[in-house]
Amino acid sequence: MIHGRHLPPIRLAVVLAIFLAGCQSPSTAPSGDLYQQLGERTGIARIVEDLLFLIVEDDRINLAFKGIDVHQFHQHLTDQLCQLSGGPCTYTGRDMRELHADMKVTDTQFNALAENLVLAMEQNRVPTRAQNRLLARVVPLYPAIRDL
Template identity: 75%
Template structure:
């Protein structure tokens, strides 16, 4: 004889199985809003960079449109999207910049805030940052 608890437990197990077989979890690329969403995140990041005296001098003279396009492509590619980053290698690009940990962390903070501003879930933000961490030695030229 099935009790109410047994029926409820069976229903929960079946619901869990259906969830596993249902709609797949969105990819990181999708959670970032695909290319259009990534472009918005990068745009918001650029505004934050301009306002931050800790790092804005590092971007003086940068072609903003090209930087926007390259960073969008890079984040798109790193997130598993169909983009290809064709910009310069990170080590070459940052060779003469003498970027400090404080500056690196400031940019990472602004990227996180830009993702938050664009309603990117925290888990997706963390996954994106995790994919950027391997670039750290080349950006810092260690």
């Protein structure tokens, strides 16, 4: 609870991540735009690939991804993260609400995916501030995909 208000779990995670980013030293947060800090399209593709391996290993969410076209998922998520980070890519996949309409995504599942995205970025040595900047751009998509 912050100032008498309860924050949804993912919002709390983002608030904590942004707070922790302020604690890191300048040497661990190179300047430059987010797209470049993520390693451009090649780096983002590696992050998404590592994320896919983490999803498979995560019993909280792996069943929700059972039967997906892995190649298409990888391409669309890479494009989406590339676009969100200010890169030259264009996401051409389906609308988030339409895509997730029958999935009944819970807070726990979204948080698990966000945790795995952070782990994938850490595995690829993405600076914490860049991780937080990307999360700040991903979190606003949540209302469109969650189980309403």
